[in-house]
Amino acid sequence: MTLRNRVLILATAIVLLAGIAVASVLHASARAGQRDQVQPGGPQVTAGRVTLTTPARMVFRNMAWGPHRDELTTVPASDPSGPRTASGLKCLRFYASSGTGVCLQAVHGTVTDTYRALILDAHLKVRARYDVPGIPSRARVSPTGHFAAWTAFVGGDSYAGTNFSTRTAIVDTRTGRLTPSLESFRILKDGHVYHAADVNFWGVTFAADDRTFYATLATKGSTYLVRGDLRAQTVTTIHPNVECPSLSPDGTRIAYKKRVKGLPKDAPWHLYVLDLRTMRETSPAEPRSVDDQAVWRDDHTIVYALPGDYGADLYAVPADGTGKPRRISTAAVSPAFVK
Amino acid sequence: MYVADSRADAESTTAGTTGTPARVSAVVAPTVFALGAVSLITDVSSEMVTAVLPLYLVTGLGLSPLGFGLLDGIYNGFSALVRLAGGHLADRGGGRHKWVAGVGYALSAACKPLLLLAHTLTPIGLILAADRTGKGLRTAPRDALISLSSTPENRGRAFGVHRAMDTAGALLGPLVAFLILRATVDGYDAVFTVSFCVAVVGVLVLVLFVPGGSGPGGKGPGESGSAGRGSGAGARERTAVESPRPTLRAAFALLARRDLRRITFCALLLGLATVSDSFVYLLLQRRLGVPDRWFALLPLGTAAAFLLLAVPLGRLADRVGRWRIFLAGHGALLTAYALLLTSWHGTTLPYAVLLLHGGFYAATDGVLMAAASDSVPEELRSSGLALVQTGQAAARFVCSLGFGAAWTLWGDRTALMASASALAVCAVFALRLRPGRSVLEPAR
Numbered sequence: 001m002t003l004r005n006r007v008l009i010l011a012t013a014i015v016l017l018a019g020i021a022v023a024s025v026l027h028a029s030a031r032a033g034q035r036d037q038v039q040p041g042g043p044q045v046t047a048g049r050v051t052l053t054t055p056a057r058m059v060f061r062n063m064a065w066g067p068h069r070d071e072l073t074t075v076p077a078s079d080p081s082g083p084r085t086a087s088g089l090k091c092l093r094f095y096a097s098s099g100t101g102v103c104l105q106a107v108h109g110t111v112t113d114t115y116r117a118l119i120l121d122a123h124l125k126v127r128a129r130y131d132v133p134g135i136p137s138r139a140r141v142s143p144t145g146h147f148a149a150w151t152a153f154v155g156g157d158s159y160a161g162t163n164f165s166t167r168t169a170i171v172d173t174r175t176g177r178l179t180p181s182l183e184s185f186r187i188l189k190d191g192h193v194y195h196a197a198d199v200n201f202w203g204v205t206f207a208a209d210d211r212t213f214y215a216t217l218a219t220k221g222s223t224y225l226v227r228g229d230l231r232a233q234t235v236t237t238i239h240p241n242v243e244c245p246s247l248s249p250d251g252t253r254i255a256y257k258k259r260v261k262g263l264p265k266d267a268p269w270h271l272y273v274l275d276l277r278t279m280r281e282t283s284p285a286e287p288r289s290v291d292d293q294a295v296w297r298d299d300h301t302i303v304y305a306l307p308g309d310y311g312a313d314l315y316a317v318p319a320d321g322t323g324k325p326r327r328i329s330t331a332a333v334s335p336a337f338v339k
Numbered sequence: 340m341y342v343a344d345s346r347a348d349a350e351s352t353t354a355g356t357t358g359t360p361a362r363v364s365a366v367v368a369p370t371v372f373a374l375g376a377v378s379l380i381t382d383v384s385s386e387m388v389t390a391v392l393p394l395y396l397v398t399g400l401g402l403s404p405l406g407f408g409l410l411d412g413i414y415n416g417f418s419a420l421v422r423l424a425g426g427h428l429a430d431r432g433g434g435r436h437k438w439v440a441g442v443g444y445a446l447s448a449a450c451k452p453l454l455l456l457a458h459t460l461t462p463i464g465l466i467l468a469a470d471r472t473g474k475g476l477r478t479a480p481r482d483a484l485i486s487l488s489s490t491p492e493n494r495g496r497a498f499g500v501h502r503a504m505d506t507a508g509a510l511l512g513p514l515v516a517f518l519i520l521r522a523t524v525d526g527y528d529a530v531f532t533v534s535f536c537v538a539v540v541g542v543l544v545l546v547l548f549v550p551g552g553s554g555p556g557g558k559g560p561g562e563s564g565s566a567g568r569g570s571g572a573g574a575r576e577r578t579a580v581e582s583p584r585p586t587l588r589a590a591f592a593l594l595a596r597r598d599l600r601r602i603t604f605c606a607l608l609l610g611l612a613t614v615s616d617s618f619v620y621l622l623l624q625r626r627l628g629v630p631d632r633w634f635a636l637l638p639l640g641t642a643a644a645f646l647l648l649a650v651p652l653g654r655l656a657d658r659v660g661r662w663r664i665f666l667a668g669h670g671a672l673l674t675a676y677a678l679l680l681t682s683w684h685g686t687t688l689p690y691a692v693l694l695l696h697g698g699f700y701a702a703t704d705g706v707l708m709a710a711a712s713d714s715v716p717e718e719l720r721s722s723g724l725a726l727v728q729t730g731q732a733a734a735r736f737v738c739s740l741g742f743g744a745a746w747t748l749w750g751d752r753t754a755l756m757a758s759a760s761a762l763a764v765c766a767v768f769a770l771r772l773r774p775g776r777s778v779l780e781p782a783r
Binding site: 035135197 | 393394397398401402459460461513517519520521522523524525526528529532533536537539540543544547548618621625630634635742743746747748749750751754
């Protein structure tokens with residue numbers, strides 16, 4: 001084949017392939033308009049004032065399509081499927097307590113997305129900003145509002161790389177003192193100081209004493225519930241096979257996801273509740289696999305997200321294993337209940 | 340001048356046979372540029388996917404990617420086998436290099452649209468494994484083609500040019516991917532489609548512009564003829580006389596050759612003390628306090644240094660000796676370890692570490708292939724290179740297991756100190772072993 005012909009073949013192929021490539025990009029960008037359209041039958045969302053101190057409200061990320069998609073939104077806790085009031089602030093993950101909120105959001109740069117954590121006051125005014133090193137995963141605020149924590153996924157930087165890790169940070173919202181990674185804490189595992197390169201932490205939940213927290217520690221293919229001490233900067237393993245712990249308001253129980261044998265690799269978790277006084281596990285009546293850090297609506301009910309038509313829906317189930325799960329809100333994620 | 344065995348002799352023979360002045364043969368062959376273009380385009384395609392994959396898994400599919408790496412360990416073993424198989428297949432029959440490499444590139448290209456259909460971890464894991472099988476298959480034949488289309492005296496530069504183009508693609512890929520994500524809403528499907536189109540262009544460039552039919556004795560990709568026949572003396576002549584049939588046994592019998600055995604052994608030994616990239620970045624962050632938001636950019640620093648230094652160091656290797664540059668590269672790595680161990684926290688320190696880390700790759704990756712090429716007969720070039728690559732990859736895998744264990748037992752500082760000592764010992768040993776003076780000494 002002559003050089004001329006080869007160049008011709010290549011040029012033709014490039015034109016054809018460029019056509020396909022451009023068409024696929026145009027197709028995907030046309031979705032932008034679609035996502036801004038309110039869906040018939042979806043929840044009603046109007047702009048308004050959202051605060052983190054109005055009692056008996058649920059504040060969450062609205063995932064319903066329309067102009068307020070991804071905004072922090074509020075509904076009465078007694079009517080979580082009712083009309084929503086949207087704040088205008090977009091967050092990927094959110095939590096709030098005692099008038100302090102944490103919002104993990106994407107910052108769209110020119111060549112890449114970065115992420116940051118915003119510490120919010122009761123009127124959603126930004127009090128502090130922190131860089132988040134990867135894709136936001138979990139967010140929590142202590143019951144006092146004095147501490148906030150977040151977890152991000154970091155990874156995928158080698159050829160077809162499949163090694164992911166997590167980075168969990170804790171900040172004192174009063175002083176701004178940041179612990180960028182819990183990996184700097186001393187780990188006590190089975191009574192010994194433990195070092196490992198493969199340690200990962202995720203899913204912090206705080207106790208009301210401004211000192212104790214719980215989290216997941218993963219190493220060597222196993223996960224553990226750890227109890228952390230913010231003053232001593234230590235974490236101690238207390239129970240195996242616990243992910244994304246969530247402490248009940250009375251501080252006696254931990255709701256978490258437990259990896260159960262025999263479930264598919266994509267959805268291996270069941271919701272469990274661990275009583276910290278007896279270390280007994282009970283299983284709430286949710287048969288589906290849950291991949292969320294649950295939230296306690298009160299001392300008896302846990303709320304969590306499951307995949308839904310517009311990303312995720314929120315469900316509630318009694319913590320003691322009785323009753324049945326109930327969908328309380330569609331197209332919603334990251335709820336916080338204001339007492 | 341840099342040729343196997345008796346140099347002065349070879350130089351005159353080369354000039355005599357081809358009838359061209361030596362300076363023309365110093366120019367990098369068009370085939371090398373074509374292969375460089377193929378690698379550049381393919382890397383744009385594959386790095387587009389790699390860059391968005393975590394985001395796609397977490398936000399696009401709502402999957403939890405932790406524990407996904409478990410497959411890696413098993414896959415590493417399989418990958419080594421694929422690489423050896425690719426090397427061997429390419430050597431069988433005249434000029435299969437191009438086609439085995441082509442199958443490898445095509446397999447990876449075919450994986451891209453499949454990503455559009457997979458929505459759970461298991462099929463995604465399988466697709467990525469197939470993608471990497473393609474990479475394993477093509478690496479050795481492609482490097483064999485590069486070495487066969489360059490003359491021994493400028494092979495280092497040829498590999499340098501190829502690696503620089505390859506790395507440029509790896510840097511461009513993520514950029515393209517994010518531009519697409521920016522222009523779209525959840526445009527992962529668009530990223531995968533564009534990645535596929537780009538990969539197809541890569542395969543086409545290979546098919547159309549890389550000459551095939553490079554049979555033993557070097558009649559195919561033009562330049563290789565002069566290289567093969569030119570250096571009439573020594574190892575090459577022996578090669579021509581023995582003309583080993585490219586059987587599997589012959590491939591392993593390559594290890595009976597003192598030169599190749601020593602190169603493989605040294606690469607393996609040094610590989611055993613080469614801490615994997617992810618550990619280097621983790622150490623950079625933990626020990627030098629690199630801020631979180633820069634963490635994702637650290638591999639780009641290494642790649643940029645690799646890109647800039649690949650050609651100059653390849654040329655330098657041609658001039659002063661490949662083995663010297665190869666060892667100097669490990670010296671750079673050792674210096675990087677030392678910087679990571681210092682308690683001095685200068686703002687320029689992370690840059691210095693990344694520069695040394697990229698320099699290490701520039702001085703070792705292509706240079707090792709250039710050095711190994713000199714001691715493998717053309718008939719078994721691909722198998723021989725696959726053997727060296729596999730030995731090195733296996734050693735690095737063992738090192739990362741060992742380093743992880745050392746970290747667990749003693750903490751990061753002591754683990755790094757141990758690696759640095761091991762690297763120093765291995766380097767001194769490799770320096771003394773000095774595989775085949777004939778091959779690795781400069782011509783003048």
